[in-house]
Amino acid sequence: MRGTMSDHPNSLMKESWSMLATYVTAIILVFVLTFHLLLESPLSGKSLDATLTFGAATNNLTYYQVVFGLLLLTAVIHGLNGIRAIAVEWLHPKRFRLVLNLIIVILMAFFLAVGTYTLVVVG
Amino acid sequence: MTEAKRYKAGLLPSLNPLGFNVERWSYALHRATGVILVGYLMAHIFETLQLSGGSGAWSNTMNALHSLGPLEMVGLWIVAGSALYHGANGIRLILNEMFGKLMGKPILPVYPYSPTSLGRDQRVAVWTITLVVLALWVWAGMYLLAGLGVV
Numbered sequence: 250m251r252g253t254m255s256d257h258p259n260s261l262m263k264e265s266w267s268m269l270a271t272y273v274t275a276i277i278l279v280f281v282l283t284f285h286l287l288l289e290s291p292l293s294g295k296s297l298d299a300t301l302t303f304g305a306a307t308n309n310l311t312y313y314q315v316v317f318g319l320l321l322l323t324a325v326i327h328g329l330n331g332i333r334a335i336a337v338e339w340l341h342p343k344r345f346r347l348v349l350n351l352i353i354v355i356l357m358a359f360f361l362a363v364g365t366y367t368l369v370v371v372g
Numbered sequence: 373m374t375e376a377k378r379y380k381a382g383l384l385p386s387l388n389p390l391g392f393n394v395e396r397w398s399y400a401l402h403r404a405t406g407v408i409l410v411g412y413l414m415a416h417i418f419e420t421l422q423l424s425g426g427s428g429a430w431s432n433t434m435n436a437l438h439s440l441g442p443l444e445m446v447g448l449w450i451v452a453g454s455a456l457y458h459g460a461n462g463i464r465l466i467l468n469e470m471f472g473k474l475m476g477k478p479i480l481p482v483y484p485y486s487p488t489s490l491g492r493d494q495r496v497a498v499w500t501i502t503l504v505v506l507a508l509w510v511w512a513g514m515y516l517l518a519g520l521g522v523v
Contacts, residue, residue: 272466272469272470275466276466279462279463282459291515303427303430303431306430307423310420324413325413328406328409328410328413329410332410335403335407360414360417363417364417366424367421367423367424370423370424371423
């Protein structure tokens, strides 16, 4: 019986899910990252030094906690998934892919934990 | 390069950017800027973590960054350019790959295999993105590098 591509152990369908996550997080990032950059730009009405003070930085994290939480989640998933996509082109054997996926998931969990800790403590 | 020489050279010519078309250039730049942004993201998460240590820890972090001198603002300018290019080119890629926009219709592969994805719309999109990003990058430079007396 002929199998479909999704039956294969290195199924393209898995990569499709990963690419879909990349596209969805990219669309969200366009909006939340633009918002973050505008908060730090001259358009906010403040100088660069004024946006980097302890008060200004903690105020931003407190008032826009949900936005920064969404930014953290999407940036970490999009960024590390992008690194995984680049590495997958070099590391073809399946055993390398398993190790690579494991490293990427651990890194995602680590950076999400550090970022969430900051948001909870400061916010 | 002749066909025989190209086969013997293996993958090495693919590392020579002079032979790239605009789509390949944008592909290479998208990846390079992506790697820069991931590096910055990791550092930025740890930088922001210092806020949880109070104003003293934050001041120490800012002082350490300021001690880098001009490198601090030049680094931020490179990150700003990377974010602008990666974001704008990413929107083009989403239109291409998720919605099939700006690309030609698929055809049977016929020698010399000119890609239909490199039609007029695609070229206009690539060059428009390049010009808009360059303009915004210059503006970001005027803001970030003003204190250095560069602009």
